[in-house]
């Protein structure tokens with residue numbers, strides 16, 4: 001029986017190969033989809049990085065640089081710098097990884113992680129890490145989730161933002177339409193403090209700090225009773241339309257002081273909000289804990305945190321109920337899984353922030369598939385009609401009835417659709433043009449002497 005199966009397998013393999021030959025289809029994707037013994041172009045132990053190039057798109061849904069790492073064996077890896085960041089965050093790392101074997105993902109990550117920082121500054125390190133995983137997967141012919149230990153699930157739950165309306169019935173209906181299209185988790189931006197009378201705040205407070213972006217506590221902005229009643233009425237009307245069953249998270253509150261955050265959180269309790277996001281900056285562990293202890297709605301933060309360790313502080317202190325990791329800020333795919341696994345030890349689930357192109361989104365899908373305490377992944381591009389067209393290799397639309405299927409092809413499992421991508425490139429930016437000026441950047445990068 002075994003030999004019969006083997007024979008059948010061989011026959012179907014030859015049939016496929018003959019079919020591909022007959023059709024003249026020798027695109028990379030076809031080669032990658034075939035069994036290991038046909039992929040003669042890659043010997044992983046001899047694989048070396050020969051180039052790092054970029055192109056930048058806008059409206060995808062944000063402005064995002066795409067990374068391509070080339071090798072001496074014709075295979076390449078795709079990565080993405082977090083939206084709104086400069087491509088230079090990735091390019092400054094080129095000289096540190098040239099001629100290295102990209103399959104040593106963790107080794108190279110540890111070499112470059114000192115050049116990353118919080119928020120967009122984590123974009124270069126994270127984007128390079130994603131491209132290294134894509135290469136390692138292509139070289140060994142396995143999907144990324146498999147290299148992380150396999151998957152806990154075949155499809156990834158997606159939550160999406162919805163265009164706001166000042167009319168809660170209209171906003172509620174828009175949210176309800178999302179449910180009709182398959183979404184099982186929603187999020188709304190509340191933008192609480194709007195018309196005069198909803199908050200007390202010192203006039204010109206921003207200018208008082210020289211225009212620097214000061215943390216919420218320093219803005220002396222307190223919500224009024226009228227403001228609280230207004231927000232509650234707004235959310236009550238939304239829940240009237242939407243019902244109470246579906247998870248509904250909330251973001252964008254202020255800036256409000258810690259005391260006002262607590263008053264707001266308490267007032268919203270009866271509407272079963274699934275999390276209150278970034279009420280104050282994530283750096284303020286003790287103040288976040290004060291809010292989390294006082295409010296009975298889960299407190300969530302993290303989209304601007306680089307590396308696992310700051311998340312560990314928040315989890316250990318139980319200053320948050322849910323962490324919100326952005327894979328293109330935290331340090332990439334493996335750092336996302338490690339952060340999730342760490343949080344699980346403290347009983348904290350992990351949601352994923354995502355305003356990425358399909359490259360960053362699919363990288364997030366692999367990490368989400370391989371991390372047990374994963375809750376839900378954001379998608380900011382539900383209303384961008386061409387978003388799925390930017391890549392090939394996965395089922396379309398990528399977000400289908402509120403989920404993304406976990407790709408099973410090698411690496412990320414996607415290729416760029418050049419024609420579609422070129423329609424959204426930032427004017428003046430080229431298509432993966434040479435970056436030789438970044439080949440020889442050298443400095444003494446030792447972190448100790």
Ligand SMILES: [Mg+2]
Pocket residue numbers: 251277278303
């Ligand atoms: Mg947010």
